[in-house]
Amino acid sequence: MNYSVFFQNKYRYWFILALATYTYVNTAVCRVYDYFQMPIEWYQAYLSIILITLITWEWSRINQPFFERWFDGEKNIIKRLGLFFVFGLLGSIIFTCMIVVAFEHWVLHIPMSLDNPLKLTLTYTSLINLLFHLVNAVVFFMGKYKSKQLEAEELLRMNTQAQLQSIRSQINPHFLFNNLNVLSSLVLKDKEEANSFIEAFSKVYHYILRNQDKELIELQKEIEFLQPYVYLLQQRFPHSVELKTEIDERWKNTYVVPVALQMLVENAIKHNVLSSNRPLEIKIKANGTNDLEITNNLQPKLTKEPSSNIGLSNISQRYELITGKQIKVNSNEKEFKVSLPLIEVNAYESSNH
Known part of the structure; x- marks a missing residue:
């Protein structure tokens, strides 16, 4: 079974852009940047959200095949999904810290700080990572359910066909037993009538x-x-x-x-x-x-x-x-x-x- 359906979706970049846009609009409407006194332009904030969302997604997408190989089989599903989430969270946090530090140094030209900007960004990273992995789990279990349902339908169809064949x-x-008895008696008594019987019998059979x-x-x-x-x-x-x-x-x-x-x-x-x-x-x-x-x-x-x-x-x-x-x-x-x-x-x- 292919477990990578969600993270490998061909429309993933559109989804990332939509989610980042939705996030920025909410932060702008709530005046988050003014409230926490963050000296950042709107396009800089928007770009950083897109970048963090993209890296969080891509980190999980790249690593998912490794977890599928390491934890293959029906018994390891929950363990695989759990460790996959933790690994994705740790990786996205590390990359987010690197992005924030680089952004503060090269773009905002302010000293590195562990205060509000980093805390808010890490909170966002943690939430979207959780969202991605929850949706991935839902898609996986829905696919698994659909697969089992198709298997059940196929087994039912095969069982029905077997029953029909047995009944037929x-x-x-x-039919043969009754008519062959009649035919055997006609052959001895009336050959012409027996021929007519054979003709009708062949049509029926x-x-x-x-x-x-x-x-x-x-x-x-x-x-x-x-x-x-x-x-x-x-x-x-x-x-x-x-x-x-x-x-x-x-x-x-x-x-x-x-x-x-x-x-x-x-x-x-x-x-x-x-x-x-x-x-x-x-x-x-x-x-x-x-x-x-x-x-x-x-x-x-x-x-x-x-x-x-x-x-x-x-x-x-x-x-x-x-x-x-x-x-x-x-x-x-x-x-x-x-x-x-x-x-x-x-x-x-x-x-x-």
Whole structure:
């Protein structure tokens, strides 16, 4: 970490000039020179203040790299800043005494005195040295805080990406297992139907491989993806599943989590009885609010299958990690409904620039 940001600032000489000017104006307004009977012209006083301020700054700037090398490491920060301040103070006092003596002898032509001029000048030197080192410490700790904050944000981002990758990896095995079982039975019974199934299966699987690493995807693409997926469902459960979509045009350009619809439909099939006499009705609707509603009628199985909680938990975690929003789950005696937040196009695109 660079500790020399403050003293090495490219605008330091402007800062020194501004501080010296401010100091002189205050001494002039308060008539300090008249009060202490100091025989000095205004430009001489102004020049001496500029010179002392400059030397105090430059002494610390030149010596700071040595203290950084001698007291490197997190444990030596306070010791380094403290000794750096003391060393800067001692050096600036010595230089100030030399300047005052030379000024009295060569400019004012008066005998050297330890009275008011030197005392006032040393007081100013001590105060500005303290000011410089306090600001330097503040700048240092602010930079350190910002650096730690950036590190924390980077760790959080990496952790989020790792969680997302772990969650996404849960999708493929579940999808493959169900459809490969259907395919194996079709190959033995009807080769032509098996070819059609393979074609639809390849489209669905290609969509999953191409889009599962994306954070969000357009709702229109998710709806199009359902067409070959519905065909796969019809092969698995002939005349037992009814899927209806009701999506207004205005919502088709919004975003959802990839493969969320497929997982919710699969989840509904897993936990309900399916038969041609009692088909499972699944409705996907977006026509009034900023949510996409996926609803199915409840006809639960008498023997519940052990749940791994991959479906809803997977979608919920991805929504929370990617958008900070949460899905809504509601159920009653007749139906089960999941509401997915629809992400506006502009909001999502702007967050990824």
